[in-house]
Amino acid sequence: xxxxxxxxxxxxxxxxxxxxxxxxxxxxxxxxxxxxxxxxxxxxxxxxxxxxxxxxxxxxxxxxxxxxxxxxxxxxxxxxxxxxxxxxxxxxxxxxxxxxxxxxxxxxx
Amino acid sequence: xxxxxxxxxxxxxxxxxxxxxxxxxxxxxxxxxxxxxxxxxxxxxxxxxxxxxxxxxxxxxxxxxxxxxxxxxxxxxxxxxxxxxxxxxxxxxxxxxxxxxxxxxxxxxxxxxx
Numbered sequence: 001x002x003x004x005x006x007x008x009x010x011x012x013x014x015x016x017x018x019x020x021x022x023x024x025x026x027x028x029x030x031x032x033x034x035x036x037x038x039x040x041x042x043x044x045x046x047x048x049x050x051x052x053x054x055x056x057x058x059x060x061x062x063x064x065x066x067x068x069x070x071x072x073x074x075x076x077x078x079x080x081x082x083x084x085x086x087x088x089x090x091x092x093x094x095x096x097x098x099x100x101x102x103x104x105x106x107x108x109x
Numbered sequence: 110x111x112x113x114x115x116x117x118x119x120x121x122x123x124x125x126x127x128x129x130x131x132x133x134x135x136x137x138x139x140x141x142x143x144x145x146x147x148x149x150x151x152x153x154x155x156x157x158x159x160x161x162x163x164x165x166x167x168x169x170x171x172x173x174x175x176x177x178x179x180x181x182x183x184x185x186x187x188x189x190x191x192x193x194x195x196x197x198x199x200x201x202x203x204x205x206x207x208x209x210x211x212x213x214x215x216x217x218x219x220x221x222x223x
Binding site: 042102 | 142199201206209211213214
């Protein structure tokens with residue numbers, strides 16, 4: 001299982017764009033990159049998943065460079081409700097998933 | 110659809126007591142997982158199952174047992190509860206291996222062992 005490294009915490013203000021970078025130097029050929037969001041006292045919720053280049057959905061974008069050794073979750077114009085812990089995970093279809101400690105994002109008014 | 114349902118939501122046990130947490134999913138998912146989350150920490154995988162009748166150990170399996178007799182249900186048992194097992198337990202399921210598929214989580218079961 002490829003391990004991931006991401007910042008422990010980040011601060012932002014409402015309306016700003018937030019970019020959270022995850023390092024996964026030993027990612028394997030068949031691995032996907034997936035991000036989850038977790039609010040206090042709730043289970044994690046899927047945000048976005050990608051394999052290469054760029055993926056965009058209604059809530060976020062995921063940028064993956066050609067070497068796939070890192071990825072960046074981009075949250076456009078964050079609001080107070082985006083305050084949460086964000087987890088980056090790497091794995092393939094045969095994997096169980098091991099969560100790290102995630103990045104704690106605090107959005108201020 | 111209900112998704113992933115965990116029962117009970119809250120439970121208080123005394124040291125040495127036993128209990129079972131039930132996870133039920135209605136999405137016909139093959140894979141199911143049990144995680145625990147201690148305050149301020151990330152999720153740690155306890156046990157998981159890749160299909161009906163199968164189980165496997167995760168990162169922190171000691172003190173827990175699991176069973177997957179039916180595809181839609183994944184049970185987590187504590188035979189002799191200890192204070193160190195005080196935690197929030199999350200069940201999750203996915204169509205296939207969660208690395209390439211979306212994990213759907215339940216709302217969690219908060220367990221306190223006195």
